[in-house]
Amino acid sequence: MPREPGKEDVLIGRLALSGGKITRDRLDECIHVFEASEAPDTLGEVFLQRGYLTVEELRTLKDLASRDLSGPQAISQSGTQTAPGGDGSAFAEAALFGRLALSQNLISPEQLFECLDEQLRMEKDGRSVQIGELMVGHGYLKLDDVARLLRLQKKSVLQCPNCEALFTMTEEAAAAAPACQHCGAPLSPVIRLVTAAAATTAATGQVQDALIGRIFSGCQILERVGRGGMGTVYKGRHLALNKLMAIKILAISINDPEMIERFVREARACARLEHPNIIQVHNVGRKFGHTFILMQYIDGHTLGQILDAGKKVSVGQAIKIVREVARGLGYAHRQGIVHRDVKPDNVFITSEGEVKVGDFGLALETKSWHKTDTIQGTPFYMPPEQWRGEPQDGRSDIYALGITFYALVTGQKPFEGESAMLLMEQHMHDRPRPPAAVNPDVPRGVSAVIMKMISKKPADRYQDCEHLLQDLERIAQGREPEAPPDVSDLRVCSFCQNQNRPDARKCAVCGEYLATTRTLLMEDEFPCPACGEIASRTRRSCDGCGQLFCKTCRLVAAVKGTDYCAEHQAPPPQFAHRRVRRP
Structure with missing residues (x-):
């Protein structure tokens, strides 16, 4: 012995x-x-x-x-x-x-x-x-x-x-107003102990992390780089390959064996994902009493860090980022994996400008979904079906990506509830302001795509990332997307009340000309085709812009240099045929 x-x-x-x-x-x-x-x-x-x-x-x-x-x-x-x-x-x-x-x-x-x-x-x-x-x-x-x-x-x-x-x-260290080493918030003195558990902090105020130097799956932990609700992310070096890696340690507070088993099983499923827009998962296991995931290390910043720093993202840059994320998510969806936690903090921009989706910690295989009493996710980005605990698929990720897209082009989230309950009500019932109404620099086509992505019903959203990418490609080419315009942008026919696209001149149902105003037109009134102002058939020109109208129909602008529209142009002069006498 x-x-x-x-x-x-x-x-x-x-x-x-x-x-x-x-x-x-x-x-x-x-x-x-x-x-x-x-x-x-x-x-x-x-x-x-x-x-x-x-x-x-x-x-x-x-x-x-x-x-x-x-x-x-x-x-x-x-x-x-x-x-x-x-x-x-x-x-x-x-x-x-x-x-x-x-x-x-x-x-x-x-x-x-x-x-x-x-x-x-x-x-x-x-x-x-x-x-x-x-x-x-x-x-x-x-x-x-x-x-x-x-x-x-x-x-x-x-x-x-x-x-x-x-x-x-x-x-002495306490008098220096130290900040929390986990989240950065200022610490407050404890008046009365209710637990003896406390992390040891030295006189410098720095937390002594017991995992620094430990080796997980051949990788030695070097330093802590991030912390979230699910766990802590460390930077490490693979000793055999001499290569930097990221090690995510599941939070000790997550001690439900069934949840840990499902976490490991789903992490192994994510390890199958090999795509240039997805952070690669290399290994998952348990050591030193901790559940860990070994991942590709990214030298760069998250989209959340970029936004928190106050840096502006142009609409063009936002479209590029969303397209790259959609490509990665689309690949994961085709493999039967739903991310379930798409948000700026989980979108990484490398030092070379590459876009990668990471942190599949809440991901699940669509075939293994089962209802639970626990709602998981980030409240600001969760779709209505996730709040209700209903089955989720790729359209749920499209909703969260739409909320992220909204924040990129407007600088604010569509819903800013102060509590989880209020956010749940907003996501499930409230209609957000269109991005173009928040930021006039957002093209109406982009605003329409975002509003379709964040529709309340999954059936009203893009049914997969491929259709979303097709609409984003149309916008990049200067074409109108297939996403329906926002209701506030539709031109309502004053006669049949049909809703028409913003660029329509005539009603698609009754053929009447559309006015920009909702006022019912009189019998001798019509909208000016140039400026949309109400014009009268008794006048030859628009009082608003001076546009000349056709003498015949008094509805359509006259062709420049003439008194008629293209349809009512006066015929060329006709000359009688004269017989020429020959000498």
């Missing part, structure tokens, strides 16, 4: 790791050597034999491990105690917190080492937990005890009012 390191060895190993004296891989290696052999007697001697620590470094670590924290005076003036050469990271902080609790007669030595050992095992499995949280969970400490120990260490607990994350930091 393998040996286990002693309690002092465990503490020394943790302090050496926290102080940067050894790496986690070397610590695991030394523990393995210690467990597999009968000599040497201590783990510290293994460190010496391997050359990972010097005699002086080991002596210093032993002195720190056995230091008697008899009271608050043992805490340094800065409010935090760091390991020699270390940075005051979570490992040393846990040991010092525990020994301070021991010195206050709040816990026994056995309880302290039990919690330290448990924390070490959990961190080895990739689960980050605070020593105070473990002690409260075992019933060794009360929340008031945790708060008092933090005050003795001159530390404060702060909370993010936005994402509710908790942080423990020195009073």
Whole structure:
């Protein structure tokens, strides 16, 4: 049976790791050597034999491990105690917190080492937990005890009012008005603890991310680049290929086994998608207690970041971006995959200007859809059927892409409800203003395409991305799209009330000329074909623009240089045929 390191060895190993004296891989290696052999007697001697620590470094670590924290005076003036050469990271902080609790007669030595050992095992499995949280969970400490120990260490607990994350930091760091490392919101002091869970924050105010340096599927995590509701995205390097990759770690709060299993299954389905406008998924799995996805790394920005920075996107650029996204989504739909979370934050623009759709974290296979009680998605971009929990297909992605298109050309979303319930009502029942009414620079053809994309009923939208791309191609060629114009742009016939296209001169039903006004025309009135103003048949010209009318019909503009329209032009003069006498 393998040996286990002693309690002092465990503490020394943790302090050496926290102080940067050894790496986690070397610590695991030394523990393995210690467990597999009968000599040497201590783990510290293994460190010496391997050359990972010097005699002086080991002596210093032993002195720190056995230091008697008899009271608050043992805490340094800065409010935090760091390991020699270390940075005051979570490992040393846990040991010092525990020994301070021991010195206050709040816990026994056995309880302290039990919690330290448990924390070490959990961190080895990739689960980050605070020593105070473990002690409260075992019933060794009360929340008031945790708060008092933090005050003795001159530390404060702060909370993010936005994402509710908790942080423990020195009073000096807390006084500097730090921001949440997850979402950037300013942190607020916690008056009374309701949980012992809190991320350890050093005196610099920077969160110590326990996943930095970990290896997932051959990729070592280098830094955190983004965080969302589903998880955190890290930048990593594939060690064998020496290539940058993106690793998405599913949020620990998502602990439903069925949901995790479905997430993994659908991520594997997305790995089949190979298209120049889709970020490639390379692998999916579970390690260190975390579910992860290994993806193509994009050097660039999201469309959301570009919009948040206040940069303008021209209508031409918006059409190009939407066309590229539609190509990628159309390919995914043909493979039976629906994205379900299309939005600016999931559209990436590379440094070379390429457009790619990413984050298929909510994607599903259309054949595997099943109704659930949980509504998933981003409220600003969700179609009505997604709010109702009904089946979704490619037309649902077209709706979300239409909302994105709307935001690109107008600078605002069509619905800006302050709550999810209000947004649901707006998406399901309210009719948004046409983009052309919000921004006059938006061509009416583009406005018509967007309004068709965000129709309430899926049957009224484009039925697939191919038809959407065809209409966008017509616009690029200067032609009218097949999308019906907005109702407010239609020309209503005053006689039969038929709605006609904006460029129509005559009613398609009754053949009457169309006026720009809704006023019923008198018998001798007609709309001027040049300016649309009401003209009278008793006059030869329009009072609005001066256009001359045909003398015969008094309805159509006369051909320039003549008194008649093309239909009523006077015939050429006729001369009688004269017989020529010959001499």
